Amino acid sequence: MTFDPAALRAQFPILARRVRGQPLHYLDSAATAQVPLAVLDAVRTHDAMHRANVHRGVHALAEEATQAYEAARGAVAGWLNVAPDEVIFTSGATAAINLVAQSWTRSLSPGDEILLTELEHHSNIVPWQLAAERQGLVLRALPATAEGRIDLAALPAMVGARTKLIAATHVSNVTGAVTDVAALVAAARSCGAKLLLDGSQRAPHGPLDIPALGADFYVFTGHKLYGPNGIGALWARREILAAMPPFLGGGEMIRRVTIERSTYADPPRRFEAGTPPIAQAIGLGAAIGFLSTLDWSAVAAHEMSLTQRLLDGLAADRRIRIFGPAGLQSRIGVVSFDMEGAHPHDICQILDARGVACRGGHHCAQPLMDRFDLAGTTRASIGIYNDASDIDALLDGLDEVARRLCA
Amino acid sequence: MTADDLYQAEIVARAKSGAGDSRLDPHDARATVDNPLCGDRVTLDLSLAAGHVVALGHRTRGCALCQAAAETLRRCAPGMAPSEAPAHREALAAYLAGRQDLPERLADFSAFAPVRSHPSRQGCVLLPFEAFIEAAAMVDPDRR
Incomplete structure (x- = not known):
């Protein structure tokens, strides 16, 4: 260190x-954060020496690529202090939030509420608007204080029996304010809601202990974590992921396909349809490896x-x-x-x-x-x-x- | 290209003139447009007679380039036909992109020549024209 x-x-x-x-x-x-040599080298080495698709081939390159890809998942899990099979690679935080908004919300009913905050990035607003339009959900928003923090005093009046999710930034990308996560966890627990945290601005400022935080979903993006573009991650507890239907369909995410219907792989692969951003994931793993030495x-x-x-x-x-x-x-x-x-x-x-x-x-x-x-x-x-x-x-x-x- | 070129005295002076509220009351048409990239906003009014712009007013919440462009358009607009608004916008866009010279009607926009080297700022100069186009489209057809 x-x-x-x-x-x-x-x-x-x-x-x-x-x-x-x-x-x-x-x-x-x-x-966007800049990338260190360790990331540049990792991506180049992968493409120069180990480039292949993952999880499918039996040849040496495919084995190497798969090993490196899954090692990157392990690195992300280590950064968050969670289990690797609870980490889903996405193209970024936006895609991760959209995944939750399009999949997890399927179990909600018209009139159910999602509580946002005025401090959110559009990527933690618009996906919920799309879900709300589709399913008749109600969006509410905690106000911001004059200091640029979430106004927690408004919290008791904003949560209730219909609140199913609180989706909030862990750190504001505008004001730099760190959210009092414990208050949001308590509010969510009081009404049986889940808590999603957008960690895009927090993840680059040191390793996390997500279980200790108490969130149910956590998302971040790699390009702010000194990693490549086009890679990010969603974390959720295993039982939550297991209950979520697929968001995108395609190769890699299935168990068995017939013309009539398909059955789906267990998480995380259920949510990683198609060829994933392999080199980017490996680059993200290298970024975390680099950051872990600090x-x-x-x-x-x-x-x-x-x-x-x-x-x-x-x-x-x-x-x-x-x-x-x-x-x-x-x-x-x-x-x-x-x-x-x-x-x-x-x-x-x-x-x-x-x-x-x-x-x-x-x-x-x-x-x-x-x-x-x-x-x-x-x-x-x-x-x-x-x-x-x-x-x-x-x-x-x-x-x-x-x-x-x-x- | 330096900030000296972009923020030359003429542009800064026009921006300061354009920072005020010159909206027209009454007006024949009003439109408000936002730049989705930065949140800048132009509200633009047209007053017309005999199918041509008599006066153009605006309130611009924007950067110096946007304010200066709105002010320059305010000066150039009298005599323009509302139906010509899209053509004027295209002519200015082509000038900023380095594809053609300015037409006589838009000669005052030559002060924006340094913006040709800053593609990310060209939308700032064009935003008042987007408002002009929207306002022109609202003009009663009988008055165009």
């Missing part, structure tokens, strides 16, 4: 490149130090308003803000000219933007490879934004 920020940066080749003639200061890891208490301290540096720098500018927790308590290094007189896209454009990569827009969280009466925010998000120079470059860039646009 080690954590040497400078040595760590060297593991990410892209951080050595220049952008617009400037050193790259990548502060958009909440959108001292996560040191990483957390480093990320929080940078977050504090950023919050302090932003707070020093009276034109800037932060949308999210002002302190470090129950937050990660995802920081959204606006600057009076400057639009997020203009801010990001000027920052880009200085090699600073930030995200501007609604962050696929329009209900939260509506809550704050904004079209969008500027968001800086901190990853394991960032250092103080990245934060300072951002703050210097904001000075230029103010000079250009706010005069």
Whole structure:
């Protein structure tokens, strides 16, 4: 277990490149994190030496590919502290949520309720809307507080006998607020509902203990976890998965097929129709292997130090308003803000000219933007490879934004 | 291409002019469009006479490029026929894509030449035209 920020940066080749003639200061890891050499090498080695389909062939390459694919499942299970056969590979968190929304909800009845929150990414809203339209379900949403957290005070009034699922973000992709999962678990248990957590923003910030969290479903995506695009995972307890019907049909997910009907494989294969994203899964496994070598208490301290540096720098500018927790308590290094007189896209454009990569827009969280009466925010998000120079470059860039646009 | 090119003084000045509310009351047609990628919003009003735009007003919640484009359109629009709105939008899109020069009617949009190097920002410039097209489609056929 080690954590040497400078040595760590060297593991990410892209951080050595220049952008617009400037050193790259990548502060958009909440959108997509960069990949270390370990992931690049794993994907290349698979395609160069072991490329084959999984679970079907008996030749050496197929055996090797299958072994690597299932080892990646094991790595994901280890990251979540769950059993490998409870992990389903998907193309990402969006696909994982859609899987639950299209499969698990089949057992629900018209009038049953799904409780969301105003902080959700669109990927944890729209799939439920589609399911609700199909089955006559009712969607409700917990409001957001002014600090950008889920308003738990509203929880008792929002759950009841018809509540069948609470679907909430584990960490807001806009405000960086970490959800009080225990409160949601208690609310769900009080009415017999299930709890789905979108862990896309939490998973990159250290290993998890899902059984201790108490969620029933957990989803995350690989490209934010320093892994490839096109891979993610759904976790659910074995008995829940066993009761769920297939979502997508095709090869790999069956037990027996006749022209008239089919029977289906047990989970996880029941939910992995067709050839899966094999190289991507192996890359994700490599990412987790890489991350598992880090001292996560040191990483957390480093990320929080940078977050504090950023919050302090932003707070020093009276034109800037932060949308999210002002302190470090129950937050990660995802920081959204606006600057009076400057639009997020203009801010990001000027920052880009200085090699600073930030995200501007609604962050696929329009209900939260509506809550704050904004079209969008500027968001800086901190990853394991960032250092103080990245934060300072951002703050210097904001000075230029103010000079250009706010005069 | 640098921020100097994109945020030249003329664009910033037009953006500041376009940041206000120039909506028309009364108006013959009003449309509101959103950019689904960023949430920017343009509400655009048309006032017409003899089948042509007499005045165009707008309220733009958007970036500097979007506000500047809306303001430029406000200046260019008088004399345009509503039915020409889609053609004007295509002409500007083609200019931004580097496929053709601007027509005389849209000459003021030459200030946006630096946007040709930023494909991700071209939608910002075109958003007011999407609102123009929608508003034009709402005009009573007898008045087009």
